[in-house]
Amino acid sequence: MSHHDERTFVMVKPDGVQRNLTGEVITRLEERGLKLVAAKFMQIDEDLAQQHYGEHEDKPFFDDLVEFITSGPVMAMVWEGADATRQVRRMMGATDPAEAAPGTIRGDYGLDLSQNVIHGSDHEDEGANEREIELFFDEDELVDYARADEPWVYEDE
Ligand code: GDP
Ligand code: MG
Secondary structure, eight states, rough: TTTTOEEEEEOOOHHHTTTOHHHHHHHHHHHHHHHEEEEEOOOOOOOHHHHHHHGGTTTTTTTHHHHHSSOOOOEEEEETTTTHHHHHHHHHSSSOOOOOOBBBBHHOOOSSOOOOSSEEEOOOOTHHHHHHHHHHHGGGGGGOOOOTTTTHHTTOO
C-alpha cells in the first residue's frame, strides 16, 4: 500500500448511538473515500474508559467523561485513508458542538460539549491513532482489503 494507508480510531459515542446517528457517521466517512477496516459494537468498561481518556485524568470533567462514555454502547471503528487522522478530525469539527462549523458532524448533530457524538484520534498528538487502535483492537481484527472504488478516489491507484 502507498500513501493512503494511514489508520485512525473513530468511535460513535453513546449519545450518537442512542440518537441513531451510527449509520450517518459511517456513511459520511465511507462517502468521503475512507475505508472501514474494523468495527466493534460494544460497551466500554471503566478501566478501558480511564485508559482511553488517560490524558484528561487531571481535568475537572474526567469523572463525568468516564461515566458518560461507559453509559451505553458505542461503535468503535478503525478507518483508513490518506491523512486519515487529520481528515476525520476536520469532518468531526470542533470539540464543542456549539462552536463546530455547520457541515461537520459535531456542528450538524450536537449542541452540548460533553455529548458531542463522535471521537476521533487527535492528529496533533503523535501516535495517538496507533495507541487507540491497539487499545480497542487486536491486530488480527483489522481487515486488509481493496475497496472497489479506490482507483476513483486516488489518482495513483
Ligand atoms: P476531542 O479530542 O475533540 O474529543 O476533545 P478533548 O480530547 O479535549 O476532550 C475529550 C472529550 O471530553 C470531548 O470530546 C468531550 O466529550 C469531553 N470534554 C472536553 N472538555 C470538556 C469540558 O470542559 N466539560 C465536559 N463535561 N466535557 C468535556
Ligand atoms: Mg482528544
